[in-house]
Amino acid sequence: MSAPKDQAPANNPPLLQAVTTALGTVIDPELRRPITELGMVDSVQVSDDGRVTVAVLLTIAGCPLRDTITADARKALTAVPGVTAVDVDLKVMDQAQRDALKEKLRGPGGARTIPFNQPESLTKVYAVASGKGGVGKSSVTVNLATALAARGLRVGIVDADVYGFSVPALMGITQAPTQVDDMILPPVAYGVKVISIGMFVTGNQPVAWRGPMLHRALEQFLTDVYFGDLDALFLDLPPGTGDIAISVAQLLPKAEILVVTTPQAAAADVAERAGAIATQTGQKIAGVIENMSYLDMPDGGRMELFGSGGGSVLTGRLSSTLGVPVPLLGQIPLDIQLREGGDAGVPIVLGKPDSAAGVALAGIAAQLAATPRGLAGMKLGLQPR
Numbered sequence: 001m002s003a004p005k006d007q008a009p010a011n012n013p014p015l016l017q018a019v020t021t022a023l024g025t026v027i028d029p030e031l032r033r034p035i036t037e038l039g040m041v042d043s044v045q046v047s048d049d050g051r052v053t054v055a056v057l058l059t060i061a062g063c064p065l066r067d068t069i070t071a072d073a074r075k076a077l078t079a080v081p082g083v084t085a086v087d088v089d090l091k092v093m094d095q096a097q098r099d100a101l102k103e104k105l106r107g108p109g110g111a112r113t114i115p116f117n118q119p120e121s122l123t124k125v126y127a128v129a130s131g132k133g134g135v136g137k138s139s140v141t142v143n144l145a146t147a148l149a150a151r152g153l154r155v156g157i158v159d160a161d162v163y164g165f166s167v168p169a170l171m172g173i174t175q176a177p178t179q180v181d182d183m184i185l186p187p188v189a190y191g192v193k194v195i196s197i198g199m200f201v202t203g204n205q206p207v208a209w210r211g212p213m214l215h216r217a218l219e220q221f222l223t224d225v226y227f228g229d230l231d232a233l234f235l236d237l238p239p240g241t242g243d244i245a246i247s248v249a250q251l252l253p254k255a256e257i258l259v260v261t262t263p264q265a266a267a268a269d270v271a272e273r274a275g276a277i278a279t280q281t282g283q284k285i286a287g288v289i290e291n292m293s294y295l296d297m298p299d300g301g302r303m304e305l306f307g308s309g310g311g312s313v314l315t316g317r318l319s320s321t322l323g324v325p326v327p328l329l330g331q332i333p334l335d336i337q338l339r340e341g342g343d344a345g346v347p348i349v350l351g352k353p354d355s356a357a358g359v360a361l362a363g364i365a366a367q368l369a370a371t372p373r374g375l376a377g378m379k380l381g382l383q384p385r
Helices: 013-023 066-078 095-106 137-150 167-171 211-224 243-251 265-276 310-322 336-344 356-369
Strands: 041-046 051-058 085-092 124-129 155-159 178-180 183-185 192-196 232-236 256-261 284-296 328-334
Touching: 013 041, 013 051, 013 066, 051 066, 066 085, 095 178, 095 183, 124 137, 124 243, 137 155, 137 167, 137 192, 137 232, 137 256, 137 284, 137 336, 137 356, 155 167, 155 211, 167 192, 211 243, 256 265, 256 310, 265 284, 265 310, 284 310, 284 356, 310 328, 328 336, 328 356, 336 356
Parallel strands: 051 085, 124 232, 124 256, 155 192, 155 232, 256 284, 284 328
Antiparallel strands: 041 051, 178 183
16 A cells, blocks of 8 residues: 555554555545555545544546545545544646556556457456347346456456447446546446447437447557456447457457357357357357247246247357357346346346346356466466575
């Protein structure tokens, strides 16, 4: 923990130390790190009667979470024995302080790179793909991400479906990203850091871009957005095998593909193309997810509205095409609570975890969580003595 740059002398050094320690428990809601570690505590003063005055440096003047930071700091300090009152004074970082923050977050020089491609990165990157629209790919992405976050993992989502972005609404996000010079801090919902082109357009304005613009937007999301050290990053891809799918393969060659389909034979045929692109890009397929598998009936039976077996057929075909086993990770039933949760911005794995769809999605997330972050090919820096 780095100490504030200005600590006024106090007649009660133990209380000053306790106050400084308490400030280390205040987490910046966007960067998800202690404000003391980020150099955001400018000064701390403790008076003889126990009144604490702390100056906190915001990254920008219009920080949207200034009230949250103030409330969290006041709560942490009020809980310290001996503190009688708390004043939080908000200031703004100057350019030198912002440069120091960016270097702390990005490393020496603050270089703009895709951190998930660095040799030391252990982040599992999942590109959620489908052959056609309307199979529930975005709902699956959001629920898997929030389920992993609920298990204590650090998770991010890139809504790469530029034309049909829906992740912010499914997550209940209305806050805009915070921009610190050329670095973008993504909003956080349910412990998941999220970025989407939908956060940069006005109202329901359509995005009409050609291929080069799509590639540049995705590249900027991956280089300029600060996600920090993640356990898992999900990319919600547009349906099909177009520009974004190709760009993901180029920008994130280690990304694994999660293919979402429905039980319908025609849907499985189209989804096969989305998965088979791995033969051209050299990517791995993490598995197949069958959505809308069946509808539970009041009498205990199941109605298979879209047929059956599409997921199993797809895994068989992809396994044959790729020459390696491709697992069927799970079958998610039709559930009105899944739709209601999406409309309300509350993922079903959190809002209705005991529902049939919630249990199925949590089961798939558990399988992904069981896959360790790989150490293969990494240098551990060990030297013989």
